[in-house]
Amino acid sequence: MSKLSFVAIALVVAFSGGASAQSSDPRGACKADYDKFCAGIAPGGGRVVACLNGKRDQLSDTCKAALDSRKK
Template identity: 45%
Template sequence: MRIALSGVFLAVQMLAAQAQTAAEREACQANFEKFCKGVEPGGGRVIQCLTEHFSELTPECQKVVKANTPG
Protein backbone atom coordinates (compact mmCIF):
# COMPACT_ATOMS: atom_id res chain seq x y z
CA MET A 1 0.00 0.00 0.00
CA ARG A 2 2.80 2.38 0.88
CA ILE A 3 4.49 1.71 -2.48
CA ALA A 4 1.23 2.40 -4.33
CA LEU A 5 0.77 5.70 -2.54
CA SER A 6 4.37 6.61 -3.31
CA GLY A 7 3.68 5.93 -6.98
CA VAL A 8 0.63 8.18 -6.94
CA PHE A 9 2.60 10.87 -5.18
CA LEU A 10 5.37 10.62 -7.76
CA ALA A 11 2.88 10.81 -10.63
CA VAL A 12 1.22 13.85 -9.12
CA GLN A 13 4.66 15.39 -8.68
CA MET A 14 5.37 14.80 -12.36
CA LEU A 15 2.13 16.53 -13.17
CA ALA A 16 3.30 19.28 -10.85
CA ALA A 17 6.26 19.84 -13.12
CA GLN A 18 3.72 20.72 -15.79
CA ALA A 19 1.16 22.42 -13.55
CA GLN A 20 2.60 25.53 -11.95
CA THR A 21 0.56 25.86 -8.76
CA ALA A 22 -0.67 23.69 -5.91
CA ALA A 23 -4.22 24.57 -6.94
CA GLU A 24 -3.59 23.17 -10.42
CA ARG A 25 -2.12 19.96 -9.00
CA GLU A 26 -5.05 19.61 -6.63
CA ALA A 27 -7.53 20.18 -9.45
CA CYS A 28 -6.25 17.09 -11.29
CA GLN A 29 -5.25 14.71 -8.53
CA ALA A 30 -8.58 12.84 -8.32
CA ASN A 31 -8.81 12.75 -12.13
CA PHE A 32 -5.33 11.25 -12.33
CA GLU A 33 -6.20 8.60 -9.75
CA LYS A 34 -9.43 7.74 -11.58
CA PHE A 35 -8.25 7.68 -15.21
CA CYS A 36 -4.46 7.42 -15.23
CA LYS A 37 -3.52 5.48 -12.10
CA GLY A 38 -1.32 2.97 -13.96
CA VAL A 39 0.45 5.57 -16.09
CA GLU A 40 4.17 5.82 -15.44
CA PRO A 41 5.13 9.47 -14.94
CA GLY A 42 7.61 11.14 -17.23
CA GLY A 43 7.83 12.05 -20.85
CA GLY A 44 4.47 13.83 -20.77
CA ARG A 45 2.56 10.57 -20.23
CA VAL A 46 0.37 11.94 -17.41
CA ILE A 47 -0.75 14.97 -19.43
CA GLN A 48 -1.27 12.72 -22.46
CA CYS A 49 -3.45 10.37 -20.43
CA LEU A 50 -5.48 13.23 -19.00
CA THR A 51 -5.86 14.63 -22.52
CA GLU A 52 -7.21 11.28 -23.71
CA HIS A 53 -9.88 11.48 -20.99
CA PHE A 54 -10.44 15.21 -21.42
CA SER A 55 -14.25 15.07 -21.76
CA GLU A 56 -14.46 13.03 -18.54
CA LEU A 57 -12.31 15.38 -16.44
CA THR A 58 -13.64 17.90 -13.97
CA PRO A 59 -13.90 21.41 -15.40
CA GLU A 60 -11.08 22.54 -13.10
CA CYS A 61 -8.74 19.83 -14.38
CA GLN A 62 -9.75 20.54 -17.98
CA LYS A 63 -8.46 24.10 -17.50
CA VAL A 64 -5.14 22.79 -16.16
CA VAL A 65 -4.75 20.34 -19.05
CA LYS A 66 -5.55 23.06 -21.61
CA ALA A 67 -3.02 25.39 -19.99
CA ASN A 68 -0.30 22.73 -20.03
CA THR A 69 -0.86 21.24 -23.48
CA PRO A 70 0.93 22.85 -26.42
CA GLY A 71 -1.13 24.05 -29.35
Protein backbone atom coordinates in the same frame (compact mmCIF):
# COMPACT_ATOMS: atom_id res chain seq x y z
CA MET B 1 -1.86 46.62 13.96
CA SER B 2 -2.07 43.93 16.60
CA LYS B 3 -0.26 40.63 16.26
CA LEU B 4 -3.59 38.79 16.09
CA SER B 5 -4.76 40.93 13.16
CA PHE B 6 -1.48 40.38 11.34
CA VAL B 7 -1.70 36.60 11.83
CA ALA B 8 -5.32 36.56 10.64
CA ILE B 9 -4.44 38.51 7.49
CA ALA B 10 -1.42 36.27 6.83
CA LEU B 11 -3.58 33.15 7.09
CA VAL B 12 -6.21 34.53 4.72
CA VAL B 13 -3.55 35.43 2.15
CA ALA B 14 -1.86 32.03 2.50
CA PHE B 15 -5.05 30.04 2.03
CA SER B 16 -6.40 32.14 -0.82
CA GLY B 17 -3.11 31.77 -2.71
CA GLY B 18 -3.21 28.01 -2.31
CA ALA B 19 -6.66 27.76 -3.83
CA SER B 20 -5.71 29.69 -6.94
CA ALA B 21 -2.46 27.76 -7.28
CA GLN B 22 -4.33 24.47 -7.18
CA SER B 23 -6.70 25.50 -9.95
CA SER B 24 -3.84 26.39 -12.31
CA ASP B 25 -1.50 23.57 -11.26
CA PRO B 26 -2.45 20.34 -13.01
CA ARG B 27 -0.92 18.22 -10.24
CA GLY B 28 -3.39 19.57 -7.70
CA ALA B 29 -6.33 20.28 -9.98
CA CYS B 30 -6.18 16.87 -11.68
CA LYS B 31 -5.28 14.60 -8.76
CA ALA B 32 -8.75 13.06 -8.45
CA ASP B 33 -8.97 12.62 -12.23
CA TYR B 34 -5.49 11.07 -12.33
CA ASP B 35 -6.43 8.67 -9.52
CA LYS B 36 -9.63 7.71 -11.33
CA PHE B 37 -8.45 7.44 -14.94
CA CYS B 38 -4.65 7.26 -15.09
CA ALA B 39 -3.43 5.71 -11.82
CA GLY B 40 -1.42 3.04 -13.64
CA ILE B 41 0.53 5.58 -15.68
CA ALA B 42 4.04 6.36 -14.44
CA PRO B 43 4.83 10.11 -14.32
CA GLY B 44 7.45 11.49 -16.69
CA GLY B 45 7.83 12.15 -20.37
CA GLY B 46 4.35 13.67 -20.66
CA ARG B 47 2.64 10.30 -20.15
CA VAL B 48 0.23 11.53 -17.47
CA VAL B 49 -0.78 14.62 -19.46
CA ALA B 50 -1.31 12.43 -22.53
CA CYS B 51 -3.47 10.04 -20.50
CA LEU B 52 -5.54 12.88 -19.06
CA ASN B 53 -5.97 14.48 -22.48
CA GLY B 54 -7.12 11.10 -23.80
CA LYS B 55 -9.89 11.08 -21.18
CA ARG B 56 -10.66 14.79 -21.61
CA ASP B 57 -14.41 14.32 -22.05
CA GLN B 58 -14.57 12.65 -18.61
CA LEU B 59 -12.36 15.11 -16.67
CA SER B 60 -13.51 17.69 -14.15
CA ASP B 61 -13.81 21.28 -15.35
CA THR B 62 -11.03 22.29 -12.95
CA CYS B 63 -8.64 19.75 -14.44
CA LYS B 64 -9.53 20.77 -18.00
CA ALA B 65 -8.82 24.42 -17.16
CA ALA B 66 -5.46 23.50 -15.58
CA LEU B 67 -4.47 21.47 -18.63
CA ASP B 68 -5.50 24.32 -20.92
CA SER B 69 -3.39 26.76 -18.91
CA ARG B 70 -0.30 24.62 -19.61
CA LYS B 71 -0.73 25.13 -23.35
CA LYS B 72 -0.30 28.91 -23.12
